[in-house]
Amino acid sequence: MSGQLNVVTGATGLLGGHIAEQLLAQGQRVRAITRPASNTAELAKLGAELAPVGLHDPDAMRKAFDGAACVYHCAACVSDWSAWRDHRRDTIDATRNVLDAARGAGVGRVVHASSVLVYGHPHGDRQLDETAPLGQHLRFWDYYPAAKIEAEKLVAAFGPGATIIRPTWLIGPRDQRAIPRLVKALRARGRVFLIGNGQQLLNMLHAGDVARGAILAANSERARGEAYNLCSAGEITQKQMFDVLTDALGLPPVRRGVPYRFAYAAGLFSELVGAAIRLRRPPHLTRHGVSVIGRPPRFRADKAFEHFGWRPQISAEEGLRETIAWLLKQETPEAESRPPLRGGS
16 A cells, blocks of 8 residues: 555544554655645654645645545544534534545445544443443533544445544644643643642643554444444553653652542532633633543553454553643743654554
């Protein structure tokens, strides 16, 4: 498949950027679908063909998809605080437009980036593989997983040429959401605490590992028409994560802790206040954030290993340190160009 054309939506984002880089490193062509205002300097430097095409412009999208062997659809509304109309427009409607454009351009292969959050909040201690029902016990304002579920339905209707990947919490260079929010809170002093005893394992993965899994799936005949969890069994505790972050930032360690139920209630209260005052940015504490770092991982990725040999290769600690190094470099005006990203297949 060397030299084939691949289209990547969301190519300036965390996962899309890693997919684009790995494909280019393999000698394949990449056409990066980007927002007109996005910073595309790194993609251009890597050799990607830039296509500033809106995902709601059907004619332009079909032209951008012409000649492509595979489309990696990573663009979406990635937020636990956006309105439903934003998720509908940028996740559901955008996915529909991507699939229509792929059909119109005769693209035979689509890899769609979803999320393990589509499983919702099931009760009990069952380990969740791809046979688990989607959307269990969704909470009000759970717009992100609800939109991802609807997008998955559209992808399933595309036929056997489509594959769905469901990553867990992604870290690594280009992370502009989760870890930056934690860094901001840690620097504010007194705004971060352990949820529970801090010994809960966290399910986080380097985006380069997930990108490698997406590419393996795209090249696997067995993966056609299938969905895959791309996650770890949990290798780093909540306390260890905070220790890595505070050590890298030169800050004192996080020692205070609060019960999970208290933190969850505080997150709900913060959301209600934020909604009442029409807060545009996410509150400091949300139910989603509490759930991510306060509950143990329950996802299995055996199917991806069995079907195309995927397993994570970059440790969570290494991924966190790379993320912090990248973030600090962005804060330095005289910084050199961004370092090479990890995770090539």
